[in-house]
Amino acid sequence: MxxxxxxxxxxxxxxxxxxxxxxxxxxxxxxxxxxxxxxxxxxxxxxxxxxxxxxxxxxxxxxxxxxxxxxxxxxxxxxxxxxxxxxxxxxxxxxxxxxxxxxxxxxxxxxxxAPYGEAIIVPKTSTIKDVAGLRGKTVALNRASNVHWLLLAALSKAGLTMADIKPVFLTPGSARPAFDSGRLDAWAIWDPYLSSVQTASDPRVIASAGDLVGNxxxxxxxxxxxxxxxxxxxxxxxxxxxxxxxxxxxxxxxxxxxxxxxxxxxxxxxxxxxxxxxxxxxxxxxxxxxxxxxxxxxxxxxxxxxxxxxxxxxxxxxx
Structure with a gap:
């Protein structure tokens, strides 16, 4: 320990x-x-x-x-x-x-x-390189959850607001197939769903809690x-x-x-x-x-x- x-x-x-x-x-x-x-x-x-x-x-x-x-x-x-x-x-x-x-x-x-237990991810092949690239994009999250705050903080740091993206409010169970099939541009998600999708498809992390939020x-x-x-x-x-x-x-x-x-x-x-x-x-x-x-x-x-x-x-x- x-x-x-x-x-x-x-x-x-x-x-x-x-x-x-x-x-x-x-x-x-x-x-x-x-x-x-x-x-x-x-x-x-x-x-x-x-x-x-x-x-x-x-x-x-x-x-x-x-x-x-x-x-x-x-x-x-x-x-x-x-x-x-x-x-x-x-x-x-x-x-x-x-x-x-x-x-x-x-x-x-x-x-x-627990700063690395949540993240905003995009598919490995996505052209989105950072949070600023989410402008106009479809981003899934569970409404009123910890990742709602992570997303808001990340957008603010990039000079954006929720009005600059297309939020889709989904539970993790519904968001995963949508993310895997390419119907979402990005997903704000927490563990163990995060570790699961990272193991399966190695998505790119464009923001984790890190110095953004405490989680x-x-x-x-x-x-x-x-x-x-x-x-x-x-x-x-x-x-x-x-x-x-x-x-x-x-x-x-x-x-x-x-x-x-x-x-x-x-x-x-x-x-x-x-x-x-x-x-x-x-x-x-x-x-x-x-x-x-x-x-x-x-x-x-x-x-x-x-x-x-x-x-x-x-x-x-x-x-």
Whole structure:
């Protein structure tokens, strides 16, 4: 494990331990609770689901977990906003749109940056050499997802806006055949779909997160659930950190797990896993400022209806 990642995991452990020490006990004989967790077929929470440690710990308090799969972050947060799930993890953009829609969703913690886990790609034979070459071109992306922000930031750096391209809003499953058949000029996409298409056809990367965006993942919860069940949030995050530490040391096994879920070959998944980052970190002022910059950029493009303050959605442990 690198010194940087070891430091991040140590910070995460200390921050979650602080939450635990500040916690409120639960009365004996209280009715069992169920925490409803949304997950995707790739990333931190599905690894936690595979390990089974959360179920073991919840059983000690008589509580349970119910898992629900989602194709991407925007759909997950729509479900959370409707009260259908209590907890999940998404990239940086979905929480902005969710907060713009209601005050129900709160940030619990953040993962370290993963700058090479998303990219804008063009076919290997394309004449497009850089982002400036996307003017007037058809670009696929999943609306309100992390790559929505990547694309917006990349276009801005090239002196373009979304109005200068022809965006096509597609889920990864629909975008892949369109990209492979040549019906798209470019595709903004994340891992493991990115590693899959890179292995299959070696497309050209014209922009990755790199120095453009942080590409963080955020742990999010229903505000009402978190406020009513701070002990469950603490327990869950402790198991996330336990699972993350194990994942960092067992990437071969993690790749096997995720290959079985995604249906992708193990070498493809391992390429994506090597670009994953692990560890739950607190919402520091710098991280909140990153999210605020995204919100302000989306507002400037009229993608959200009004200005929002990200700090208002950062969860605070009840006194």
């Amino acid at each position: 690198s010194t940087t990642r070891r430091s991040l995991l140590l910070q995460a452990g200390l921050s979650m331990a602080a939450l635990s020490l500040a916690g409120i006990g639960r009365a004996r004989g209280a009715a069992p609770r169920t925490i409803r967790i949304g997950y995707q077929r790739y990333g931190t929470l599905i690894i936690l689901k595979h390990t089974g440690t959360l179920e073991v710990e919840l059983a000690k308090t008589g509580d349970r977990v119910a898992w629900s799969e989602f194709p991407a972050g925007p759909q997950m947060l729509q479900a959370m906003g409707a009260g259908a799930i209590d907890f999940g993890i998404t990239g940086d953009a979905p929480p902005i749109f969710a907060q713009a829609a209601s005050n129900r969703i709160v940030y619990i913690a953040a993962e370290p940056k 963080r993942q955020f742990f999010l919860a229903d505000r009402h659930f978190a406020d009513a069940n701070p002990d469950l949030i603490r327990l869950l995050m402790a198991q996330v950190n336990r699972s993350d530490a194990w994942s960092e040391a067992h990437k071969d096994q993690v790749s096997q797990y995720l290959a079985s879920d995604t249906g992708l070959p193990v070498p493809v998944v391992r390429k994506a896993v090597d670009r994953l980052t692990f560890g739950a970190l607190p919402l520091t002022p710098d991280v909140v400022a990153e999210q605020q910059a995204i919100a302000d950029a989306f507002l400037a493009q009229h993608l959200i209806p009004g200005r929002l303050t990200v700090q208002d959605a950062v969860w605070k442990l009840p006194a």
